[in-house]
C-alpha cells in the first residue's frame with residue numbers, strides 16, 4: 001500500500017476472482033464460464049463494431065434495450081445494461097444502501113456482496129444458510145435492510161421458489177430486494193415478471209454464463225421504472241459509456257440467436273445430471289443444483305486435497321476456504337467429454353486414497 005492510499009480503503013479486502021492460469025492448458029471448471037464459444041453471428045457482430053471503435057458507444061444502449069425489452073417482456077425504461085452484472089450489483093449497493101439502510105445476504109453466497117458493502121462503507125448482516133445449505137427465506141422478512149439474494153444461490157446451486165421470493169418482497173415494502181439471477185437459465189425460475197407487481201424488486205442477470213459472453217462483460221438490471229432511474233443516476237455519475245460497442249453488438253446478436261443458447265443450456269443441464277449421477281456413484285454428496293455447476297463433497301477426501309490433486313491432473317475446480325464449505329468443491333459443468341475426464345480423474349484420485 002502506498003502512503004497515498006485513502007484511509008477509507010486501507011482495510012478493504014478485494015474480491016478474489018477464480019484462477020485464470022496461463023502455465024498450462026487445464027480443463028477449466030472453476031469460474032462457471034460456458035464451455036461453448038458464442039455463435040459466429042455474435043462474433044461477427046462484435047468484429048464489425050470494432051471497426052468503429054474510434055466512436056463512443058451509445059450510452060443508452062438503444063438497440064440492445066429495445067431487443068431486450070421484447071425478450072424479457074418489459075418496457076425499455078425497466079432495463080439497464082452494465083459492464084457485467086457485477087456493475088449493476090455495485091450500482092445497487094450504491095443506490096439502495098447506506099449507513100441507515102444496511103444490506104443483508106446469506107453467509108454463504110457470492111463473495112462480491114460483502115466486498116461492495118465494504119467498499120461503500122455499508123453495514124451488513126450475513127444470515128446463516130440452514131444446515132442443508134438452503135436459504136432460510138423467513139429470516140429475510142421485515143428486516144429493514146436491502147436484501148441481496150442470488151437465486152439460484154452460488155456456490156451451493158440451490159434455488160428458492162418464486163412463492164418464497166414473493167413472501168420476502170411483500171414483507172419488505174420499504175426496502176429494495178435484489179434477486180441476482182446470474183444462473184437462472186440453467187433450471188431456475190425467473191422473477192422478472194414480478195417487477196410489474198413489486199416496485200421494490202430489482203432482478204439482475206448476466207450474459208456471462210448462459211450466453212457465453214463472460215469475456216465481453218454484459219449484465220442487466222430489470223426493475224420498476226423508478227428503481228432503474230435511480231440506477232441510471234449512479235451510472236451517469238460514474239461511467240456513461242459503461243458498455244462498449246463490441247459488447248453491445250454481441251449482446252444484441254446473442255438475443256437474436258437465443259435458440260443456440262437455449263440448446264447449449266439444455267446440453268449443460270444434461271451434462272450436470274450425468275456428472276451428479278457419476279459423483280453420487282463415487283459416494284459424493286451433491287447438492288441439488290439449478291445452475292451450471294455442482295457443489296460437492298466426499299468423506300473419502302478433503303475439499304482442498306481433492307482440488308489440489310485434480311489440479312495436478314489438469315482439471316481446475318473452485319475451492320473455497322470459508323470453514324463451513326471448506327470440504328466442498330464447486331465444479332463448473334463443461335462439455336460431456338470434459339465431465340467424463342473430470343470423473344475419470346476423480347476415480348483415479350480416490351483409488352489412490354484406499
Ligand code: PMP
Pocket residue numbers: 083084085086087110150153154180182205206207208214217218219
Ligand atoms: N452473481 C453471481 C452469483 C455470480 O456468481 C457472478 C459471477 N462471478 C456474478 C453475479 C457476476 O457475473 P458477471 O459480472 O460476469 O455478470
